[in-house]
Amino acid sequence: MSRAIDAAEVRRRTRELLAAHPPATTGRTDFLRARFDAGLAWVHYPVGLGGLDAPRSLQQVADAELAAADAPDNDPRRIGIGLGMAAPTVLGFGTDEQKRRFLRPLWVGEEVWCQLFSEPGAGSDLAALATRAVRDGSGDWIVDGQKVWTSSAHLARWAILIARTDPDQPKHRGISYFICDMTDPGVEVRPLRQITGEAEFNEVFLTGVRIPDSHRLGPVGEGWKVARTTLMNERVSIGGSRIPREGGMIGPVARTWRERPELRTPDTHQRLLTLWVEAEVARLTGERLRQQLVAGQPGPEGSGMKLAFARLNQEISGLEVELLGDEGLLYGDWTMVRPELVDFTGRDAGYRYLRSKGNSIEGGTSEILLNIVAERVLGLPAEPRNDKDVAWKDLSR
Amino acid sequence: MTAPTQPSATPDLLYTRDEEDLRSAVRALLTDRADAPTVIAATESDTPYDPRLWSSLATGIGAAGLLVPEELGGQGASHREAAVVLEELGRAVAPAPYLTSSVVATETLLALGADGGPAGALLGELASGTRTAVLAVPFATAPARVDTALASLDGTVRGVAEAAAADVLLVPTAEGLYAVGTTDPGVAVQPLVPLDLTRPLSAVTLTGAAGTLLADADASTAAVRRGLLAGAGLLASEQLGLAEWCLTETVRHTRERHQFNRPVGSFQSLKHRMAHLWLEVVSARAAARNAADALATGSPDAPLAVAVAQAYCSGVAVHAAEECVQLHGGIGMTWEHPAHLYLKRAKADSIAYGTAGSHRRAVAELADLPAP
Structure with missing residues (x-):
């Protein structure tokens, strides 16, 4: 190993990459390949596999330099899986x-x-x-x-x-x-x-x-055993990202509330405030989880975040459809399309309401996640099971 | 259209090593001097307070002076550390006038800008733990609603928390803020029967009492508001500690208690209720840390952070205590088991310094979500 990898070293290597492959004159794929080969794809990965064996927290140093230089990214939302x-x-x-x-x-x-x-x-x-x-x-x-x-x-x-x-x-x-x-x-x-x-x-x-x-x-x-690694990473990626205040599902309904006073009623006001507070607390809980990860103290909160966001997305979008009244009776478009990117807050309120129903099913149902929290976090006894020591071919299906 | 106000800086929502050390010291003290049978016995006596506990906490550990700068006789720490003390006091439902004296009264005096006057002298005494003071307003007063002042040092204020054991009353009046000794002539502190026996309430009656004027009416209102804001914000940490105890004890009990030849904690309906509670406690921790950090840094976001923390944590503490009673079954209904102390404290806390509803009203204003 040459020198220890710290923020300054990551910055130096990023600038070296940008100098050797100026984004303005380099093709997107060529640039991304060069970035991978420079170990700046995911710095916590091993040397030779897109990383530098460096702490994960140093990725943001490279990302900031690259963003400032207008370098292309790998469109992570398209290749999330x-x-x-x-x-x-x-x-x-x-x-x-x-x-x-x-x-x-x-x-x-x-x-x-x-x-x-x-x-x-x-x-x-x-x-x-x-x-x-x-x-x-x-x-x-x-x-x-x-x-x-x-x-x-x-x-x-x-x-x-x-x-x-x-x-x-x-x-x-x-x-x-x-x-x-x-x-x-x-x-x-x-x-x-x-x-x-x-x-x-x-x-x-x-x-x-x-x-x-x-x-x-x-x-x-x-x-x-291998699949459990995959699924653990799925839950982290579903529940672990950083969002600004009003960054999630609460954003559209709060904007509607501000822009359309004629829709406001005392009942929807109380429900909006309760959900706004819960969305803000969920945002802070996610931020606290992120700070724990950065400090190298990962907590079990990740499994809870998905539970929280699933329920909030459903309740908030449900309130939004109701708040819209006459317009809530309409739906944007039922045409069968195959979207390449999924945006839970995209499209109209009716879409948000229906799509969010999947949030408590995909990536582990909320009921299964509650079992996981109860057993792995709280240490409560497991469900009695009759399938553990039976050959798969003899299970009822 | 107006965008939502974004927090001015990213709050530090974790605990520092010093904060964890402080927690250990306070927890060791409370384990030693305020276990559940001791607290239950104390609530059946004339006063629930243990003077030795208070002197160890306030003076020994120095917790009373955490908010006070060193040059005024305090520890020069912040609301972050005081919040940790309150988490532990909540976890033990320990009777101690910490929230009322070391937070609300102290913050009110700090807001006056203690520059050597009588407020400064009193602040030093509060910081050292040698005297205690309470703000003579109803315990239910929300920070945004300070319209309950007496016209003068004449009249009755009902529902003042922890006045019985206090040395000094800080009395907001239309003339300004007065300091009045609780044993002075013309001062009667009449105990009420409180829902929460670990935090006594009194009716304070002033009949021509003489007090020391600390501030004029405008300065008084601003200072009282700041005192109550700190109280409401840090009450969230007390609620967090309380809820955490309720969850931990409920999990412990349902793992041990057997019915139908199984631990009752293996039934999915109970497991899911405890898992939901865990998520609420985890969320309450983020909300409470955010409020403590916003108060500590003097963030412009503090009023919203406090309103959010109170609107959320009040319900979590009550829910945790109610689940604790229910999932303990019959034992949870007995006087002997401490669950009722937590239920009573949680319910009283949900009214103290404003209900969740009144804090949601503050959110409506601060987050630009106006009423119809």
Whole structure:
């Protein structure tokens, strides 16, 4: 190692990158590749894989320099699943070859990723999944099954996939974790229309999909352990971002309140104030969690943040539709579209009301999250279970 | 159209190492001198206060002088540290005139700008813990609503918290702010029967009492408002400590208590109620720290931070105490178990320095969300 990585060193390296590849005259992809190779993609990642083995908190130093120089970014919202879920899992469980092959195009955004986890018969009880992966004579895996609620599947080059490799084992033990090529002829992607009218998600049908063993992540039969890393990162990415005051769902309804005095009633005023206070407290709770992470004292608050935001989004958008009265009876547009980006606060109040219903279902239902808080944070006894020591093939379905 | 006011700076919502050390000292003292049977027994006596506890807390640890600059005889700390003391006092529902004397009365005197006059001398005594003072306004008075002043040092103020044990009353009147000794002629402090036995209430009657004028009417109103704002803001920390105790005890009890051959804490309906409570406590901590930090830094955001903290934390403390009683089952209804002390304190706190509703009214004004 040359010198210790501190803020000054990150700044120096960022300026070096900007000098060698001026954003004004460098193509976007070329710039992002160079940024990755300079270790400034995610500084807490290892050297050679887009990072500098530096503390995560130093990323903001690089980001600030890059933003000031008008450098292009990798449009993180378009590749959220790759960045938030696939990347930490590949980093944690991948072979050196897998890390070298997948992380750079993932971060640069040349290859979009999706997640093939949930199934029609395996939602909250994800470990009961029924998609099968069977090894054929060549050593490749042949995958058959159906996945659901897959965002970006129609855009993705790769998927992280969990499938059952041993039905004779209890459900958590017979699962393996794979990287699936979405261009395989056995992959069929169909849009899944939801209550908002649009199709953010897909159903994915897997029929004889061939996956080489070199695309397995982690040991055979230990896919559940690997998947837990992915899911932990999902919850962090859903609940962990910093927002300004009135930055969330409360923003539009507060603006409507200020701009349209004719809509105000004593009842909606009381409810608005209660929700405004709760939204502000949720914002502060998120900010406190962020400060704990920066100080290297991560707390269990993350699992609570998703619970809080799901409930608030639903109650606030519900109030907004009611506040609008006559207009609340209308809906913007029921046309079936496949949006590339999801914005919970985008579109009209009716959309917000309907879309937010998913906030307490996606990424772990609120009921499951309450169990997790009760058992892992508060140490309350687990539910009595009858599925732990039974072979998956003998479970009722 | 008006945008929402953004906080002027990012508040520090964590605890410093010094604050954690202070917490340890206060908790050790309260564990030693204010366990639940002691507090219950004290509430059945003439006065719930333990003078040795107060002198250890106020003088020994120096908690009484946290808000007071060193040159005026205090510790030169801030509302952040005082908030930590209140978290611990709330956790123990310990009877001690800390919020009323060391926060509200002290902050009121600090607002007068103590420059050697009688206010400055009194401030030094309060900071050292040798004397206590209370603001002679009803405990329910919200910071934004200081219209309850007497015309002069003549009349009755009902519902004054912790006046019985105080040495000095700070009395706002139409003539200005007076300091009056509680044992002076013409001063009667009549105990009332309070819902919360750990925080006595009194009716203060003044009949031609002589007092020392500390400030004129305008300065008095501003100072009282600032005192009550600090009181309301730091009350959120007391409510946080109280709620945290209720959650911890409820989790402990439901893990140990067996019915139907299972710990009752393994039933999902109970687990979910405790998980919801945990989220409320976590959120209350952020709100209370934000208010304490805003007061400590003199942030222009302080009135809104305090209103948000009170509008939120009052309900959390009451909910936590109510769940504590219910999830303890029959034992939670007994006089012997301390749950009732927490319920009574939480309910009284939800009225003290303004109800959640009155703080939401302040939010409406401060966040530009006007009534119809």
